[in-house]
Amino acid sequence: MHPYPLDPVDRTLLNALQRDGRATVGDLAEAVSLSTSPCWRRVRALEEAGVIAGYHAHLHRQRVGWGVLGFVQLALHDHTAETTSALEREVMAMPQVLSCHNLSGRYDYQLEVVAADLESFADYVRTHVRSLPGVREISTSFSLKEVKRTMALPL
Structure with missing residues (x-):
């Protein structure tokens, strides 16, 4: 493109x-x-032309009940088109996943996930993320402080 x-x-x-x-x-x-x-x-x-992809309201995550922001890195058993397509399709349907990136390096994917609290986050990872197709390894980390978040691209 x-x-x-x-x-x-x-x-x-x-x-x-x-x-x-x-x-x-x-x-x-x-x-x-x-x-x-x-x-x-x-x-x-x-x-x-698709340069403007849409318009949205930026919500304050904590004010609407999402107190925890975490990052979940996934390593897959295999990298077949069938496995990756199935994983990506399921991730697209997960509303608590704000973003998903296919990565280079040790992990294959990184998910940005919101939850109400740490207990809810842990439960979400155990019940939803762990059951995604092809997942072999999971690593999580949490945002202690959001220093910058923007959707604005430098032009």
Whole structure:
């Protein structure tokens, strides 16, 4: 997949939207010195090209009951397409898994998992993660302090 060609106006629009996804077209137009119609067309083109993948609300994890953030590294028995596809399909259906990355190195996958508390986290790993297809080894670690979290990409 090739990068979409972004000009300075596109980059300014995208930075503004990353700061505030609820910005109005008027606010965006002012930020890039365009009238609203051409600004709206640019945003629409960025959406249609898949550069803007969606809009969301950023929730405060602890305020909605997820007090623990942990990382679970998985090593698999085998790396067949069948095993990895089955594991990835099941992980996609696990709402407590915020992200899943296929890794290089000692572990094959890393999951970012939320839980209400340590006991709930342990239970989730024992009952859900351990039963994922092909899992041979599990290693966990916990976030003691979140120093930085952003979805904003540098443009």
